[in-house]
Amino acid sequence: MKPDRFKTLISEEGLKSTRQRAEILDIFLNSTGHKSLAEIHAWVAKMDPKIGYTTVYRTLKLLTRLGLAAERKFADGETRYEPTHEGTHHDHLICLGCGKIVEFEDDGLESLQDRIARGHGFKIFHHRMELYGYCGPCAHKKTSHRRKG
Amino acid sequence: MKPDRFKTLISEEGLKSTRQRAEILDIFLNSTGHKSLAEIHAWVAKMDPKIGYTTVYRTLKLLTRLGLAAERKFADGETRYEPTHEGTHHDHLICLGCGKIVEFEDDGLESLQDRIARGHGFKIFHHRMELYGYCGPCAHKKTSHRRKG
DNA sequence: CTCTTTTTGAAATTGAATTTCAATTTCATT
DNA sequence: AATGAAATTGAAATTCAATTTCAAAAAGAG
Ligand SMILES: [Mn+2]
Ligand SMILES: [Mn+2]
Ligand SMILES: [Zn+2]
Ligand SMILES: [Zn+2]
Numbered sequence: 618m619k620p621d622r623f624k625t626l627i628s629e630e631g632l633k634s635t636r637q638r639a640e641i642l643d644i645f646l647n648s649t650g651h652k653s654l655a656e657i658h659a660w661v662a663k664m665d666p667k668i669g670y671t672t673v674y675r676t677l678k679l680l681t682r683l684g685l686a687a688e689r690k691f692a693d694g695e696t697r698y699e700p701t702h703e704g705t706h707h708d709h710l711i712c713l714g715c716g717k718i719v720e721f722e723d724d725g726l727e728s729l730q731d732r733i734a735r736g737h738g739f740k741i742f743h744h745r746m747e748l749y750g751y752c753g754p755c756a757h758k759k760t761s762h763r764r765k766g
Numbered sequence: 767m768k769p770d771r772f773k774t775l776i777s778e779e780g781l782k783s784t785r786q787r788a789e790i791l792d793i794f795l796n797s798t799g800h801k802s803l804a805e806i807h808a809w810v811a812k813m814d815p816k817i818g819y820t821t822v823y824r825t826l827k828l829l830t831r832l833g834l835a836a837e838r839k840f841a842d843g844e845t846r847y848e849p850t851h852e853g854t855h856h857d858h859l860i861c862l863g864c865g866k867i868v869e870f871e872d873d874g875l876e877s878l879q880d881r882i883a884r885g886h887g888f889k890i891f892h893h894r895m896e897l898y899g900y901c902g903p904c905a906h907k908k909t910s911h912r913r914k915g
Numbered sequence: 916c917t918c919t920t921t922t923t924g925a926a927a928t929t930g931a932a933t934t935t936c937a938a939t940t941t942c943a944t945t
Numbered sequence: 946a947a948t949g950a951a952a953t954t955g956a957a958a959t960t961c962a963a964t965t966t967c968a969a970a971a972a973g974a975g
Contacts, residue, residue: 633952651935654931669955690843692894694963695931698943710888719886726878733875734897737868739859741899745841748883750890782921782972803962817925823963844933844962922971927964936971941952 618646618685626683637668641676642685651689651697651718652690691718691747708746767795767835775832786817790881791834792826800838800846800867840867840896857895 623642624634644661647698652660658673677698680686689697691711706724710719734741751759769822772791772845773783793810807822826847829835838846840860857867875895883890899910 635941635953637954664804667955671933671955671957672953675953689838690841691890694839710883710886710890713891714824719888721882721886722955723878723882726875726882728879729872729875730897732873733870734859734899737870738902739861739868739897739899740860740905741859741897743899744895744897746893746895748879748888748890748893749890750883750892753887756889778970780921784922786923816924820924820926820964821922824922918971919974923969925967926962926964927966929962929964931962932960935957937954937956939952941950943948943950945946945948 618642630683632679637665637672638676638679640665640668641673642680645677645680645686645698646700648700649729651691653695655699655712657698708748710748710750710752712752712755713749714751714758717752721753781828781830786814787825787828789814789817790822791829794826794829794835794847795849797849800840800848802844802846806847841898844881848887857897859897859899859901861901861904862898863900863907878895887903 624693627638628632641657641661644664647659648657648660654665654674654677657677658668658670661668661673677686677688681688681698685701686698687701689699689709691697691709705722706727707720707722710721711717712719730744730746731741750756772788776783776787784863790806790810793813794806797806803819803823803826807817807819808827810817810822826835826837830837830847835847836850838848838858840846840858854871855876856869856871859870860866861868872887879893879895880890899905
């Protein structure tokens with residue numbers, strides 16, 4: 618995201634454009650993955666050690682409100698954030714062995730969810746769907762260990 | 767569950783059969799819904815005010831390990847427990863208006879999840895799937911309020 | 916009953932999430 | 946550029962569920 622677009626967005630919200638917000642936004646939007654606040658703060662602090670954890674916390678909340686970040690709570694309980702990509706949506710496959718997270722999109726799944734919800738008279742706004750298991754390599758390791766003993 | 771069956775189960779685990787465990791089990795298994803520890807403790811304390819929160823906590827963890835309880839973490843963050851029913855599985859529809867939780871089972875959904883996971887080389891052990899939206903009555907209330915202003 | 920082990924429950928601890936508040940910064944206005 | 950109200954920052958404090966600690970009580974094997 619261009620600095621100007623960010624300033625506009627911030628200003629439209631009646632907020633002020635600060636160095637901290639710009640830095641956090643820049644680092645966060647250019648990152649990938651699902652990071653905890655501690656991880657994001659560590660990254661940000663590398664660039665600018667003066668930026669406090671609290672500011673990172675508040676800025677990520679802000680970005681979530683603006684639709685630029687998505688807050689995720691997987692089974693480990695710690696809140697994680699990932700940058701969003703306009704109008705897209707995905708769910709997650711999570712490896713219980715190595716922690717790898719694979720993203721997937723499945724229109725059939727989405728429409729099936731809608732159908733189920735409608736069947737119960739619900740109108741759905743969002744959902745949470747995570748599949749926990751073992752990725753190829755981890756499943757393989759588990760199997761070979763079992764054979765040996 | 768019969769008291770004898772419980773004693774057997776407990777004994778097989780090398781654990782001791784206590785009044786507290788029996789009471790908590792009895793109350794919990796005869797309840798329905800998705801209760802927080804505080805709620806379960808409140809119920810248990812009505813029968814026997816001497817039973818401590820910690821014991822309820824530990825007993826619910828135990829029941830979860832034995833497969834008699836399921837631990838759920840919905841969006842509000844607080845851990846909830848529900849009694850399980852042998853070999854069944856269900857997911858949840860949650861109303862953002864009134865908090866109502868509706869359970870559903872959908873074989874098509876389950877097999878679709880497996881198919882998606884296989885497609886990414888994963889072997890799934892469990893999943894989490896919650897649909898958040900508005901139930902019939904709540905959706906209706908929202909609409910009529912909007913019309914009025 | 917006796918002894919050893921487990922369990923209990925109150926209190927303490929943990930750790931992430933959130934709030935507080937004084938100092939600092941932004942920015943609209945002069 | 947200076948002013949000043951309002952927003953922001955960041956360290957510290959607080960919150961609150963989850964978990965651990967530990968001394969006293971209870972279970973149950975022998
Ligand atoms: Mn993702
Ligand atoms: Mn349920
Ligand atoms: Zn793996
Ligand atoms: Zn409702």
